[in-house]
Amino acid sequence: MTILEIKNLNHYYIKGKPVLNNIDIDLEEGEILSILGPSGCGKTTLLRIIAGLEKEKNGIIQINNRIVSDHFHTLPTEKRDVGLVVQERALFPHMSIIKNVMFGIKFNKAKKQEIAMNLLRLFEVDKYAHNFPNEISSGEQQRVAIARAMAPNPKILLMDEPFGTLDHSLTHQLRIETKKVLKDNKITAIIVSHDFDDAISMSDRVIVIEEGIIKQQGTAKDITNIVREKSLDFSSISEKS
């Protein structure tokens, strides 16, 4: 079943300088898609448009067979059924870890606590449930941020450079853990990254965007082969970032 459908999406901030140009994307239920590209290529803008945090200039976006944005109307973020994880993690600093995770859940208090604790257990941060965000490490904060985004059971999880501020070994470990959780729970996700390894190791499919245009797309294996065959230098993506 198609969860996300983007048709002919265009966006610009200054007329004549497109940020996104004729973007078409389909995403199946349970699929993990990575959007790969250098800084300024438009990948974060695309994610923000899907989330409803920015309005595209034209195009149609459907989530779970419901049009959430087109020329005539736009559904606000809170009604789109999407989860968002940002690079800065953005945990609410005045709330404990468990309250952060409970924030988006719409049940009674006991049920909320149960769901939140289960998610914290899944990410092995349940022992910090009553700590505050500033009392845990950045890796643990990132796990909480993902748990919080998953808590309301969104149709799609949007992750913007989720491991961008973490060190190499921690990133490697978190990639494995996160992919396992996403796959075990059949969560549909889009991961935006400038890191080739992030994109390849985490996702089923990869889209490469440059200057607002989709340049390549295929399975993680396809993209790896293309890189090998054409001896493409993907380090340039990281360098530009």
Added chain:
Amino acid sequence: MFEKYLNSWSLLPVICFIFFIAPVVIVISSLFGDYSDNWSHLYNYVLGSYIKNSIYLVAGVLILVSIIGVSTAWLVTNYDFFCKNILEWALILPLAVPPYILAYTFTGLFDTYGTANNLVRDIFNLSNEFTLFPKVRNVPGAIIVFSFTLYPYVYLVSRMAFINQSRSILESGRTLGLNRLEVFYRLAVPMIRPAVIAGLMLVAMETLSDFGAVDHFAISTFTTGIFRTWYGMYDIHTAKQLASLLLIIAIMFIIAEKYSRKNADYSFAGSVFRQFDPLKLKGYKNFLAFLFCFFPIFIGFILPILELSYWAFNYKLDFFNERFITTAWNSFYLAIISAFMCTCLAIIINFSVRYKSNNVLKFLSSFLTVGYAVPGIILAIGVMQLLTFLDASFVGKYLNFLLTGSLIGLILAYIIKSYALASSTIESGYQRVNIRLDDVAKSLKSSGWSLLSSVHLPLLKTSFLTSVLLVVSEVIKELPATLILRPFNFDTLAVYTYIFAAEERMYDAAAPSISIVMIGLLPIIILTRMIRTSRPARRD
């Protein structure tokens, strides 16, 4: 397209805009009406002296304030000397003393039979005719009073600008042959000029809008003229026309201030920031630097406090009488209600701007802050006329209630006057709340009121409290608007002080004056804490 501009979050800013602008429009509109005989009298005989005195006063204050504010800021930023760490924050203490209270203490101290002259006569056993200190009830006296209470505005902006100034540029000046003094006036001061001008414009507006000090010194300025025309000639229309002229001058200062702020950081572009340790002063230089920074604090804060305490405790030990307590309570609850309402408005409007980011809301929000520059007397006239209009048109007719003469007008005037303080405090609080929190909260189905109450408000607690304290101290000090708009037989501390001072009963004025200064100290304490922590960040 329209839903971006027309939504429930635009409603409050629009309503506020109407209520904030109405008093100003009412006053300005008087310029297009008839001009009475009283106007001809004012125009032919006294308008010239109002303008002349106002120009002398503002020019004198700006010169003295520039010297005190910029020099003390330079000294505490670049040099290490005796008590520097204390003086650095103590230099803003005079902000707690309203100019009219310093004016009252100055007359009590330096009049022919004031404390200072009596003391000199007693010590040196001189005759009663001898006066050492010259009379202060004149323009130069008023210049001193305003300068020593308002210089902290320039000190604060100069200090912040000097802290952020590129040391590399100043050191380049040294290598090009300038000595330390030349570096100060040829490089450092010109580089912070826009920031200083912005501070000076605030001082000019405060000086022009003051009523208490110039009235006590019997100097004819616009504000005293407006009062005399209204209460002496019973001609509110001419008073409004006079107020319009003052308002036009105030608008010119607002524009100059906004323009200067826009250019305030031009001097730092492209320079590599590097800080160096302050130079330790020794010997007589150490003493002179201390003296230079201590003198403004002594004149603007220590001296009035000593004199007021002396009066209060030696002459009027029973000042905690029933009238004083009633007056203090009136001031207190009025200030708390106004501060709370003003801060809530500031939070909701700043939230609206952040939440529904559009240019119309941004414009409305920035316009609402110009109320601080409208002199209290003009605001009072405008609010009074607005309430009279509302009473005559529907409130009085249908609700069996009169707004005129009620506390509503007073609270409205306080809110318009203090909104800028509340808004800037909340705005700086919002700058510390990561915008990504909003994005994430929205994705977690939290929007509008829920976002404001569960995410923003808990994070803005300190800003909320700071804003309430700032507005409380501003409201407690406000004199002209209170004098005009207060209900019959309703006194506040400022009015109580004014009435005693007008009758030359300075000893009776001491207790309410001390109370005003003490309440004014509350936000100053917060500011001093901020100053102590505002050390330059390393940006090498």
